[in-house]
Amino acid sequence: MTTTKKTMTYYRSYHDWLHGTEADDILTAGDGDDHLDGWGGNDTLNGGGGNDWLYGGAGNDILDGGDGRDRAVYYDKEVPVKVTLRGAEDATVYVDGVAEDTLRNIEEIRGGSGNDVLIGDAENNTLSGWSGDDILDGGDGGDYLLGWAGNDTIYGGGGDDGLHGHDGDDRLYGGAGNDRLDGFDGNDLLVGGDGDDHLDGWSGNDTLDGGSGADWAYLSNKNAPVTITLRGEEDVTVYVGGIAEDTLRNIENLWTGNGDDVLIGDAENNKLWGNDGNDILDGGSGNDTLDGGRGADLLRGGDGADLFHFLVDLPGHDVILDFDAAAGDRLSIGSIDGRIRKLTWSPDGPREGSVWMEKSDNDVVLYADVDGSLATNNFSVTLRGVTDFGPDGLIL
Template sequence: MAIFIRSGNTEFDIEESGETYILGTSFTRIVTNANGIFIGDGFTDNTLIVRGEILQSGNGFAAIWADGTDTTIRIAATGSIKGFIGIASANTEPSSDLDIFNDGTIEGSNFAIQTQDSTETVINHGEILGRIDLGSGKDLFDNRGGKVDHRIGGGTGDDTLIVDRAATKLFENGGSAGYDTVRSTVTYTLSANVERLVLLGSRDIDGNGTADGDDLFGNGGDNVLRGKAGVDDVSGKKGNDILFGGFDSDTFHFSTGDGRDVIADFTDGSDRIDVSHWNAIAGFNDLINNHAHQQGNDVLIEAGSDSLLIKNIAKTDLDAMDFIFI
């Protein structure tokens, strides 16, 4: 059932379950020192669709305060939410979902979005103005096609940010727990305490890690991946990639179909090369006798259309401990 609300002259709270509330394009609600819309704690599976305007002012309140369980908020292209906090939630249940789909504007003078322990999914094709704090939980923020003017705070939990702009950053405090991921369609550099970068698509773009240990994955194009400091795992995936582990003990991964890659800074006795998914390599003896060739100052390992060039090392310096076969 859909409940259409065309007037914003009276305050209303959502204290039902399983309802859809639609605020029409002519809806304007202006409120001071109160929440614009309140979705009550303990009520489940409600959807709020905003096609009009909610304007809220007054510290400690929000344009939309959503404490309900499994709540969906949709802001249409004509929709605008502005307040001390744009959208807030004090829900402390990790199993509860708060899904926000924004094609309009969410704006907060303190926070645009601020939540606690629920699991948030934010799909932003519009504009979000103000700080974003997703609290704890396994949160997803997809900003492809959208704009934000602040970095995105992931909080604790395993968070994922999907971006099409290099300037869009996921911020994690040093004490934050979790394994956090950025998935990017453009050349991208991770922020501190974000552990994983996955490049998307097939364009020739690059990825950069941090001073901590990172997991870096290329896409279907030709990538340059730089692990920098820390213990890194670097995988170019398909395409002809150039891989840097940086300082510390790093692991480079190469599989059947990964193309023609280069390991630019292999450190013998410290770094390792995982060829356990390179099906043409049967073990160290097979690799060194049938597939590895000295090529000037480098070693070239070839099998079929795939190859791996290890820069600045002698074939005689390689041993089984430099590789992972299982």
């Protein structure tokens, strides 16, 4: 039986579903977010405007996304897929080393179950390896790169990228830009590279290397107290519930979770965020920012002009051991997203909507009124060894 060519052309602004046949089809969509499926044969798929989904199926197909953010999918391939996107220029898709499809104007690719190599261009690409031990490289642009299953190697390249390893022991390299790296399951290696990066290993025994810039290690998913002492470029161990887990280096800033954490900074200008729990934060030398979050936290800024950050809508009764306004230390007292009215300083004791101090032995205790009740049982900050305090030490 002879199968003839099928041509389907839509110039509508709807979200069209165009399906080819076993023949050599030409499918052309208009504006709208369209779904084009070539099925068999050597097909030509034209997405037109909108954010389109293009699947060539069997045969040597041409996939042209047109305008918008368009995706080429290879979820059915069980052998390696390799492609380097080239914007509006033709890019050849190699399947198990054999040239198969041609892509142009494609910004997103989903691989299959083979060990795929997907390389982006100067656009903001989304590359999904799916299963297999994949290599993803975003190139320039702000890219979103997902390894999914397998032991994947992911390069962000230029731009502010998001790298996600998911299952397996993955290796993530942010490159240039301010990147977000998430290892998820497995024992992962996360390297931020240049820029101010955010690194989160999630589960497993991970290595987080911030590289250059002011980098964050996120440890909020740990289900036990976290203990860390930063040492710049040297390797430091993250203890979770007293057990060695992750390794950090070139990390300046820490964000932990619900445990009673111990976070100690180094000579850099560190930011230490304890969040929930009764935490101990020590900035070390440098001009540090410390935020204990909820709970009764013990804070020490160390040398340098340090900022102690508080949100009055997070209940807590913290103690600062070494506050020195003359050395440049400051207290910042505010609310989440500014949802509570701006507070003012009261030199004469409790007043609605104000921050005031009371002396206690050799200490000063600061209180804040957030609801007009003048209650002191929700929020307080004790300045140990401080006998007097004025508005010059306060940021409201």
